[in-house]
Amino acid sequence: MGVLRVPLDRLDEMLLRVGRRLGGWSAELQTARAAHQLLHSDHSLRAHVALPLELAGGWPAARRPYDRCPRLNLATTLAPNVNELGRPARAGYGLRFQICGRLAVVLGGNLVGEAELAGRQGHRLWTYLVLNRSRPVGRDELAAAVWSDDLPDAWDDALSALASRIRAALRPITQEAPALQIQHATGKYRLETPAGTFVDHERARAALHEAELASRRSELARTWTEARVALEICRRGFLAGDEAPWIIGQRRLLVEGIHRAFELLTSADLERGRPEDAATSARQLVELDPLRESGYRLLMRALAASGDRGEAFRVMERCRQMLRDVAAVAPSPETERVFHEVTAEHL
Template identity: 30%
Template sequence: MSIEHDREAPQVLSSHQAQIALARLCVERPTGIDREQLADTIWPDGPPSTWASALRSVVSRLRAFLSKESPTTSEPLLIARGGRYLLQLPEGAQVDVDRAESAAVSAAAAYRDGDHGTAQRLAVTAVSLLRGPFLASHEGEWVDSVRSRLEEVRVSALETASNSSSALSDTHHALRYADEAVRHAPFRESAYRCQMTAHRLAGNRAEALRIYQQLRTVLAEELGIDPSPESEAAYLGLLSSPWSMLPDIPSPPQAVPSHALS
């Protein structure tokens, strides 16, 4: 968790607890967060007996940090109201997680519209913004739920980046993003189909067939199921098409659900 100004080095909160508080306040900023919920997020194994005063101390440190980083803002950025804390970011402030989700959704829409160049650019932006893990040094139910949501955004963006690259005959990036999607989601059939399409586009039909067999083995051994009809159709297309035939570009990926991420 850090605050960045244009052309300045990121300013990082020194307090681990304040970092966690800022993360949740960013995510919940449309409605604010209840004091007890914030305490449960900061201390997932159970808050201290004096959690109310401990929480006030964390909030005080966070307020001081925000005031220092936004000295020109007249209104307080973090306010207490009705037993809840509410973060009000200054106009023009951007949160990377918000940007990533917006870019992923817009990339999927651009792909469906056939604007593959824009889709590739936006999808790569989303992937870049989500490179690091969310609150890597912290655990808890809330953190796990956000990580899961962000991972869905990332994998969807990787698939869009791969499919868009395939549509642009950019085989290098099509393979790169497809491979990364499979690493992040080893049971996700659509990610394997991205790999198959990219290899077929590159003229590596044998490798595309190997990817299908890999998918089939993984699903059978780990989940006890067969590939979906979509994956089976892609496989049959590989068997029946001549070497010189370019692949059909996959149907547009489903847009990432719009969550209130921050």
């Protein structure tokens, strides 16, 4: 697969074309379109970005290795399973699992949606197997995930029947990717997937990790794009309308991912000298969790950077009141220190 280097003034048109080819629901594509605004406004970035040639619709382009792409590498974002030469990195390239938001299994032109995945119990079975695809899962554990405390009398047979229904639903995919299997042996199930299979939940976790590393290295563009990928995936939610302890646990992890992504986005925008954008992200962080002090600290820094220290005073007062009224505690010494730093000219 080659690489198409796209001039910035044609990038948005190209991303729209890619969106039509991907079906419009890719979190990475949403991130790329958001990155379009950053590219136009940040002259420190190069005047071209790279897109996978097969997604670009075959427009003429020189073939270049991915390691020569500019700092904001949309090719990596749009097609994470390619090697440095632009070729499919593994046999499973193209197989995608979406378990955040609406369930979907996609390979080429084949799509298996949540309507085909055997109802609420099938959704639980499938997502639990995807989340634990690195290990075999015992039948007892899987049954508890599917039925919680309401196990049917013949749950063993019911579990086998449910797994068979999932296999049948996946047949359009497994015909093209026979390595995708729900295996059952010695009282355990395991989801076998081709190497290189893309899972949105795993991509979000990896994106947060990459954003953290990039932030420590002051790689601001990469911090921003990876945090944005994580944010777009995490905010989709998880098995909406369903309740079980393990489902609630996964939702909490996604919410924490949203919080951390906003923190990274805000910090990156502050470092890049974009206090208004930083303030927007910080306000969303405060609204999501009014007891999380990092949101107030980042918002005060953003307001001070934009010259609105008076509003920073009001933000600190809101922080103190919220912590006092809800948690009966005072702001941490770190929050007080940030407040005194950003309002020093008014004290």
